[in-house]
Amino acid sequence: MTDPSTISKGSDWGYAPAPESTDHIRLKSRYGLFIEGKFTPPASGKYFQTINPANEKVLAEVAEAGEKDVDRAVQAARKAYDKVWRKMSGRERGKYVYRIARIIQERARELAVVESMDGGKPIRESRDIDIPLSAAHFFYHAGWADKLAYAFPGRKVSPVGVAGQIIPWNFPLLMVAWKVAPALACGNTVVLKPAETTPLTALLFAEICQEAGLPDGVFNLVTGAGATGAALVKHPDLDKVAFTGSTEVGKAIQKSLAARGTKLTLELGGKAAHIIFEDATLDQAVEGIVNGIYFNQGHVCCAGSRLFVQESVEEEVIAKLKARMETLIVGDPLDKNTDIGAINSRAQCDRINDYLRIGVEEGAELFQTRCTVPGKGFWVRPSFFTKVAQSHRIVQEEIFGPVLAIQTFRTLNEALEKANNTPYGLSGGVWTDKGSKIFKVTRGIRAGVIWANTFNKFDPTSPFGGYKESGYGREGGRHGLKPYVELS
Numbered sequence: 202m203t204d205p206s207t208i209s210k211g212s213d214w215g216y217a218p219a220p221e222s223t224d225h226i227r228l229k230s231r232y233g234l235f236i237e238g239k240f241t242p243p244a245s246g247k248y249f250q251t252i253n254p255a256n257e258k259v260l261a262e263v264a265e266a267g268e269k270d271v272d273r274a275v276q277a278a279r280k281a282y283d284k285v286w287r288k289m290s291g292r293e294r295g296k297y298v299y300r301i302a303r304i305i306q307e308r309a310r311e312l313a314v315v316e317s318m319d320g321g322k323p324i325r326e327s328r329d330i331d332i333p334l335s336a337a338h339f340f341y342h343a344g345w346a347d348k349l350a351y352a353f354p355g356r357k358v359s360p361v362g363v364a365g366q367i368i369p370w371n372f373p374l375l376m377v378a379w380k381v382a383p384a385l386a387c388g389n390t391v392v393l394k395p396a397e398t399t400p401l402t403a404l405l406f407a408e409i410c411q412e413a414g415l416p417d418g419v420f421n422l423v424t425g426a427g428a429t430g431a432a433l434v435k436h437p438d439l440d441k442v443a444f445t446g447s448t449e450v451g452k453a454i455q456k457s458l459a460a461r462g463t464k465l466t467l468e469l470g471g472k473a474a475h476i477i478f479e480d481a482t483l484d485q486a487v488e489g490i491v492n493g494i495y496f497n498q499g500h501v502c503c504a505g506s507r508l509f510v511q512e513s514v515e516e517e518v519i520a521k522l523k524a525r526m527e528t529l530i531v532g533d534p535l536d537k538n539t540d541i542g543a544i545n546s547r548a549q550c551d552r553i554n555d556y557l558r559i560g561v562e563e564g565a566e567l568f569q570t571r572c573t574v575p576g577k578g579f580w581v582r583p584s585f586f587t588k589v590a591q592s593h594r595i596v597q598e599e600i601f602g603p604v605l606a607i608q609t610f611r612t613l614n615e616a617l618e619k620a621n622n623t624p625y626g627l628s629g630g631v632w633t634d635k636g637s638k639i640f641k642v643t644r645g646i647r648a649g650v651i652w653a654n655t656f657n658k659f660d661p662t663s664p665f666g667g668y669k670e671s672g673y674g675r676e677g678g679r680h681g682l683k684p685y686v687e688l689s
């Protein structure tokens with residue numbers, strides 16, 4: 202049998218390179234802010250570079266929005282809200298949202314390639330998951346635009362107003378869709394701030410809004426780093442703030458909005474537990490674990506970053522997991538065979554490496570696959586820790602990288618107690634042949650989403666969100682409309 206580790210090393214048994222073409226990509230060398238339907242330069246004249254984390258090459262220069270620009274964007278959103286969008290019938294609004302969905306589909310190939318270039322995720326994921334799901338969110342919400350009265354029967358439904366939305370770098374376009382689609386469908390206007398390291402698909406989305414003929418000022422984009430986000434949150438004329446990102450920044454936003462009437466939803470970090478019982482189909486479970494933590498380099502808030510294996514199958518699960526991990530191909534995000542792409546930024550790569558060091562210092566045992574990684578860019582080999590304790594930082598804190606912490610349990614109650622023992626409550630997973638155990642685990646874990654015998658499955662009709670320090674509010678489904686409407 203071929204040693205699986207050689208597959209990713211390009212041996213005779215490895216796959217030939219299959220890079221996705223970039224010939225059709227026409228990025229501008231410099232992007233302005235998108236305010237009132239037009240790309241405009243920032244008041245300060247300052248720009249920053251966005252790079253490809255797989256080779257550290259500069260992709261484009263992007264405007265850095267300051268307070269004045271944010272104010273201009275919020276004013277444009279207010280004007281569009283008062284003069285056009287709030288007055289438009291749901292039926293008409295739905296047509297625009299639908300048109301955006303169609304253009305995302307038409308430009309899917311371009312969007313997928315740019316997403317992988319700017320953020321480092323494998324093309325297979327951006328092509329098969331991020332971009333189709335982004336279109337699906339707009340299609341789904343286009344359907345709600347004229348049916349809000351049915352979503353909230355017996356209530357009068359009106360929009361909230363101007364929404365300030367801030368998103369992270371792990372699913373750049375998909376997070377745009379999660380935020381913008383429900384806001385527009387419900388009659389709100391938007392000022393959005395993407396992450397500093399992944400602004401490009403949000404900028405292409407601004408072009409898509411132009412192409413869809415969306416009235417000026419309904420969607421505005423202010424690029425920049427954390428300070429731009431803070432300026433947006435501080436703006437007094439916002440009716441609603443929606444934030445996805447770290448728990449730390451989420452708490453700061455909550456403080457800065459204290460004593461203001463601004464509505465707030467927070468989608469924050471996670472430390473999801475997978476629980477594998479001895480009666481599970483182990484090969485399927487191992488596939489789910491791999492998908493749960495190594496998918497998107499572990500840059501997933503609901504990543505299955507803690508694994509609890511029933512003691513009787515521990516050795517078998519770990520052996521299967523190691524063998525499967527050795528087949529994972531780490532490398533060029535644009536190669537269609539790649540399983541694990543580049544870490545999103547140098548800062549994130551350093552942070553993951555810090556946790557790998559901390560885990561070893563805490564006394565845990567580290568396993569990493571033997572794959573080679575490219576010389577340039579930011580990479581972490583798929584890793585897991587065994588011999589970990591509940592109190593270890595690698596068990597309690599979110600690493601946001603391809604690093605799994607493995608523990609064992611004997612009884613269901615012990616598994617639940619350990620699974621609940623973190624400040625987070627975003628997601629979880631259970632693997633078993635017994636329906637009764639699935640129900641006990643899903644009732645026993647305090648988390649917004651729990652997958653049974655599968656993991657990381659998303660759909661626009663299904664609400665997503667957390668408990669505890671993972672935030673509050675839901676995105677997706679009928680629940681996800683609520684933060685964007687006033688009910689009377």
Ligand code: NAP
Pocket residue numbers: 367368369370371394395396397398425426427428429430431432434445446447448450451453454467468469470471501502503599601627667671672
């Ligand atoms: P982050 O540092 O909190 O950044 C998120 C966004 O907030 C970025 O656009 C960031 O700008 C901006 N920001 C930074 N400081 C700010 C401030 N003081 N005021 C307002 N905005 C500010 O998070 P991250 O490290 O980029 O993303 C990873 C985190 O997101 C993880 O903890 C992950 O669990 C969480 N996440 C949660 C979900 C969910 O649905 N629950 C989904 C995805 C990610 P810059 O990036 O430009 O600095």
Ligand code: MG
Pocket residue numbers: 251252253254318319320398399400
């Ligand atoms: Mg980038």
